[in-house]
Amino acid sequence: MSDAQSPDFDPVEPNTGEDFEPVEVFPDSDDFDLRPGADSCYKCSTCDTNCPVAEVDDEFPGPKFQGPEQWRLKQTDDDYEIDDSVMSCSNCMRCDNACPSGVPLSQMHNTARGEYVSEQMDKLSVEYVRNRILANYRTSAWFASKVPRLANFAMNFGPARWVMEKTMGITSERDFPEFAQRTFREWWADRGGADASRRNAREARERRGEPAEADKKVAYFHGCYSNYNTPEVGKAMVHVFEHFGYEVVAPEQKCSGTPMFANGMLDDARRHAEVNVSSMSDLVDQGYDAIASCTSCSMALRQEYPELFDIDGIEDVAANTFEAIEYLRIHEDIRDEIRAADVSGDLADEFAYHAPCHARNQGLDRQAVELFRDLEGVGIEDVGESCSGISGTYGWKEEKYEKSMEIGDEMFDHMEHAEGSTGMTECPTCAMQMEHGTGYEIRHPLELLQAALVE
Amino acid sequence: MAIESEVLVVGGGLAGLTSAIAAAREGADVRLVSYKQSTLRHASGLVDLLGYTPDGEGPLTDPYAAMADLPASHPYRTVGVDTVREAMSMFDEVTDYEGGHTDTNALLPTHGGTVKPTARYPRGAAAGIASDDRDVLLVGIEEMTDFDAPHAAAHLDAAGVPFDVRGETIRFPGDLRADAKVTRYAKLLDTDGEVAVRGRKRPAREALAARVNPLIDDETRVGFPSILGDDHADEVRRDLGERLGADVFEVPMGPPSLPGLRLEDALFEALDESGASFETGNPIVDYEGEDVIERVFMEKNGARIPLSADQYVLATGGLVGKGIESDREGVVEPVFGCHVPHSDDRYDWFDTDVFGDHPFAGFGVETDADLRPLAADGTVEFDNLRAAGGVLGGYDFAAEKSGSGVSIATGYAAGTSAAAEGQ
Ligand SMILES: Cc1cc2nc3c(=O)[nH]c(=O)nc-3n(C[C@H](O)[C@H](O)[C@H](O)COP(=O)(O)OP(=O)(O)OC[C@H]3O[C@@H](n4cnc5c(N)ncnc54)[C@H](O)[C@@H]3O)c2cc1C
Ligand code: SF4
Ligand code: SF4
Numbered sequence: 001m002s003d004a005q006s007p008d009f010d011p012v013e014p015n016t017g018e019d020f021e022p023v024e025v026f027p028d029s030d031d032f033d034l035r036p037g038a039d040s041c042y043k044c045s046t047c048d049t050n051c052p053v054a055e056v057d058d059e060f061p062g063p064k065f066q067g068p069e070q071w072r073l074k075q076t077d078d079d080y081e082i083d084d085s086v087m088s089c090s091n092c093m094r095c096d097n098a099c100p101s102g103v104p105l106s107q108m109h110n111t112a113r114g115e116y117v118s119e120q121m122d123k124l125s126v127e128y129v130r131n132r133i134l135a136n137y138r139t140s141a142w143f144a145s146k147v148p149r150l151a152n153f154a155m156n157f158g159p160a161r162w163v164m165e166k167t168m169g170i171t172s173e174r175d176f177p178e179f180a181q182r183t184f185r186e187w188w189a190d191r192g193g194a195d196a197s198r199r200n201a202r203e204a205r206e207r208r209g210e211p212a213e214a215d216k217k218v219a220y221f222h223g224c225y226s227n228y229n230t231p232e233v234g235k236a237m238v239h240v241f242e243h244f245g246y247e248v249v250a251p252e253q254k255c256s257g258t259p260m261f262a263n264g265m266l267d268d269a270r271r272h273a274e275v276n277v278s279s280m281s282d283l284v285d286q287g288y289d290a291i292a293s294c295t296s297c298s299m300a301l302r303q304e305y306p307e308l309f310d311i312d313g314i315e316d317v318a319a320n321t322f323e324a325i326e327y328l329r330i331h332e333d334i335r336d337e338i339r340a341a342d343v344s345g346d347l348a349d350e351f352a353y354h355a356p357c358h359a360r361n362q363g364l365d366r367q368a369v370e371l372f373r374d375l376e377g378v379g380i381e382d383v384g385e386s387c388s389g390i391s392g393t394y395g396w397k398e399e400k401y402e403k404s405m406e407i408g409d410e411m412f413d414h415m416e417h418a419e420g421s422t423g424m425t426e427c428p429t430c431a432m433q434m435e436h437g438t439g440y441e442i443r444h445p446l447e448l449l450q451a452a453l454v455e
Numbered sequence: 456m457a458i459e460s461e462v463l464v465v466g467g468g469l470a471g472l473t474s475a476i477a478a479a480r481e482g483a484d485v486r487l488v489s490y491k492q493s494t495l496r497h498a499s500g501l502v503d504l505l506g507y508t509p510d511g512e513g514p515l516t517d518p519y520a521a522m523a524d525l526p527a528s529h530p531y532r533t534v535g536v537d538t539v540r541e542a543m544s545m546f547d548e549v550t551d552y553e554g555g556h557t558d559t560n561a562l563l564p565t566h567g568g569t570v571k572p573t574a575r576y577p578r579g580a581a582a583g584i585a586s587d588d589r590d591v592l593l594v595g596i597e598e599m600t601d602f603d604a605p606h607a608a609a610h611l612d613a614a615g616v617p618f619d620v621r622g623e624t625i626r627f628p629g630d631l632r633a634d635a636k637v638t639r640y641a642k643l644l645d646t647d648g649e650v651a652v653r654g655r656k657r658p659a660r661e662a663l664a665a666r667v668n669p670l671i672d673d674e675t676r677v678g679f680p681s682i683l684g685d686d687h688a689d690e691v692r693r694d695l696g697e698r699l700g701a702d703v704f705e706v707p708m709g710p711p712s713l714p715g716l717r718l719e720d721a722l723f724e725a726l727d728e729s730g731a732s733f734e735t736g737n738p739i740v741d742y743e744g745e746d747v748i749e750r751v752f753m754e755k756n757g758a759r760i761p762l763s764a765d766q767y768v769l770a771t772g773g774l775v776g777k778g779i780e781s782d783r784e785g786v787v788e789p790v791f792g793c794h795v796p797h798s799d800d801r802y803d804w805f806d807t808d809v810f811g812d813h814p815f816a817g818f819g820v821e822t823d824a825d826l827r828p829l830a831a832d833g834t835v836e837f838d839n840l841r842a843a844g845g846v847l848g849g850y851d852f853a854a855e856k857s858g859s860g861v862s863i864a865t866g867y868a869a870g871t872s873a874a875a876e877g878q
Binding site for chain 1 (some may be wrong): 457458490491494496497629631634635636637638639641642646648662686710711712713716720727732733734735736753755756757758760761775777828
């Protein structure tokens with residue numbers, strides 16, 4: 001091994017300074033620490049060239065200001081309060097990827113936003129209440145899933161939407177996502193849960209000529225969206241993994257916390273994170289890897305949790321969390337199987353693919369395009385590096401709606417110039433924005449993989 | 456299992472991109488992996504081949520002619536002048552840069568008001584060329600303090616340019632915030648978005664032209680700092696030019712640099728078209744192998760992802776790009792631990808004169824004729840590893856004005872040679 005030869009170089013570690021420990025932001029301590037990494041900033045402004053919000057919003061001073069500069073201001077002025085512009089950061093995390101000296105920008109923004117919301121924001125304000133409702137999508141989705149038909153009707157009922165916009169600042173321009181008649185978890189339980197998956201995986205291994213006892217098992221973090229809204233994505237994930245001989249389990253889980261980070265609701269996020277880490281870390285101990293089909297969920301488990309919270313077992317969970325297709329690319333000869341496969345029927349199509357910002361951050365922005373370009377019967381085209389503009393809850397806010405569409409404009413434009421008129425992306429909210437801006441139907445890469453390899 | 460390819464390029468700057476494109480064009484199955492964005496975003500976007508000799512003679516008229524006299528350890532000598540030419544013609548094919556019609560250096564005005572010898576320049580800078588004798592108006596934006604147009608004009612005048620040059624400063628219409636980002640200006644002009652001028656909304660290009668029009672005397676060229684669009688830069692320039700009745704050009708700026716960013720985009724597009732795969736955002740931190748590299752490991756939040764290839768190219772940049780690291784103990788190439796020649800005495804790394812001849816500027820790995828890094832005893836470190844760009848030693852890009860040229864030439868040579876062996 002080469003360990004001996006590569007001494008202190010550790011380009012991986014975000015530059016958090018000497019003995020930095022994640023801050024216990026909630027609930028035991030309200031001591032927000034913006035410091036980690038601030039000193040390494042040499043003001044090159046590379047981060048600013050990556051910020052989609054600064055590109056369209058005159059009020060937004062950009063990532064360099066939100067992170068390292070606010071920290072400096074706090075140092076020189078004891079009464080300095082976090083600037084309210086931090087609420088305009090959409091938490092796309094694009095700036096993270098840019099900094100040549102490893103300043104952990106999005107971590108600083110998340111911390112600053114947490115401090116702003118906890119200490120400066122009026123808890124009775126419409127904005128706070130609205131943000132809290134948007135951030136806790138899971139709760140609304142849970143209610144709605146009990147009466148999906150009624151919810152689908154009510155949520156998009158014109159007069160109700162007008163009231164929501166006027167009183168709560170939730171834009172009436174958008175259609176609420178549809179709730180599935182049967183959630184992923186209901187499907188999973190009806191199908192026989194983990195036992196059924198174990199049987200299927202075993203059969204697949206025999207068919208593939210792999211040892212029956214092979215240790216191939218994954219814990220699926222399906223997230224809220226593929227549970228309540230697009231169970232077809234969750235089902236595709238299960239089918240594809242079983243096809244490769246993996247036993248799937250679907251442990252107890254809450255929201256990944258992504259919408260809460262973006263709204264500075266760190267105490268909410270932490271509560272959910274604790275449940276997720278506790279159920280995932282038990283499984284990781286038993287040799288499972290955690291798999292997500294939503295790139296914001298995998299981002300939260302891999303990066304945001306360990307950056308913000310000190311939860312037992314989180315480092316292990318982070319190091320063993322993967323995006324679904326990424327995992328197969330590492331462990332299986334998926335490229336060969338795809339080259340031998342073809343797709344016909346419903347999904348034999350040309351796709352306009354958009355890489356979500358949170359996929360980009362995990363180095364996954366090229367994955368779908370490079371994989372499917374060898375697949376017979378379909379075409380796939382990258383529609384460029386623009387952010388879709390919705391950034392989770394950002395584009396749902398009445399005052400942000402237009403900026404969100406302005407950011408997305410380049411993507412809509414590229415989609416319309418692309419060969420196909422079906423969209424593809426890993427992120428459920430990007431999918432919403434793609435559909436909203438172009439009217440295209442949007443699919444998830446796992447659905448295409450299922451069509452190619454399983455059906 | 457590991458993610459496999461024939462040629463794996465580590466680093467996504469000018470050198471890495473050039474070698475990946477070259478290797479893919481030779482038909483190899485190529486993958487490029489890069490940690491952060493490259494130093495192109497810091498650079499001016501001009502492509503310098505050789506502006507001055509190591510002894511400071513210059514500006515050089517013919518960079519190719521001067522290459523034969525470079526020290527034997529210089530990367531241009533390693534790859535040879537013919538390869539430099541081939542590399543530059545591949546660069547010309549995959550970008551829309553100007554300057555390829557001649558061997559001689561062009562002279563371009565910089566934002567500081569100096570004139571710089573350069574081999575290739577973006578189309579947007581073309582109308583600003585200093586050997587042209589048409590009069591120039593430089594327009595500065597009050598909020599952008601990096602470019603003081605009257606000051607730059609006075610400097611150019613003092614440098615003896617063959618035309619009259621004046622500088623004027625305006626406020627960008629719409630009163631953007633004082634620290635607006637270059638991308639904010641570019642986006643506004645790209646989309647011709649609306650700005651409010653005295654309470655009235657007007658398209659940004661029209662409003663900008665309206666501010667500049669009264670300032671023009673009989674100049675037929677107008678230079679702006681490089682903020683004129685990103686995706687639709689040509690259209691923005693053309694449109695402004697028509698409204699001003701003059702040729703419009705961009706003056707290359709310091710970081711963050713829009714021309715550098717556009718060049719990066721163009722090269723990634725060419726890479727995509729060549730059929731290569733690429734991935735950015737995570738570093739390569741380790742490898743396995745003795746005399747040959749068997750595989751390398753990418754680090755993702757504590758997970759180690761294996762990637763394997765037949766041939767590897769190391770293009771991780773110099774001290775700025777983090778391809779070479781130094782601390783009080785010494786100087787190292789951190790990914791493969793390749794030997795970097797340097798004096799044991801730290802006080803020999805720099806010259807006591809701030810502007811002196813600093814050895815650290817030339818720090819980097821030493822190679823054989825095929826660009827394979829050499830160990831301290833002069834033997835090849837790994838049979839299947841080549842190095843390109845800023846990670847190489849033996850040249851001082853800042854003093855010679857040779858940064859991009861060396862990256863392109865050695866990237867091309869390393870990529871071509873890796874492809875020939877890797878297939
Ligand atoms: C401020 C500045 C101004 C300049 N101005 C000019 C100019 O006007 N004209 C000119 O010709 N030249 C200029 N240069 C020089 C020129 O830009 C560089 O010499 C050249 O671009 C270097 O290219 P490179 O590919 O070797 O390295 P870089 O551009 O540094 O790229 C290295 C890449 O490797 C990646 N990397 C590093 N470590 C790892 C790892 N472990 N794993 C994966 N990836 C890794 C980095 O993230 C980076 O993307 C300038 C340079 C600087 C710094
Ligand atoms: S990219 Fe990093 S060093 Fe440059 S300004 Fe942003 S935080 Fe600072
Ligand atoms: S996270 Fe996105 S929106 Fe927020 S500062 Fe960074 S780049 Fe801008």
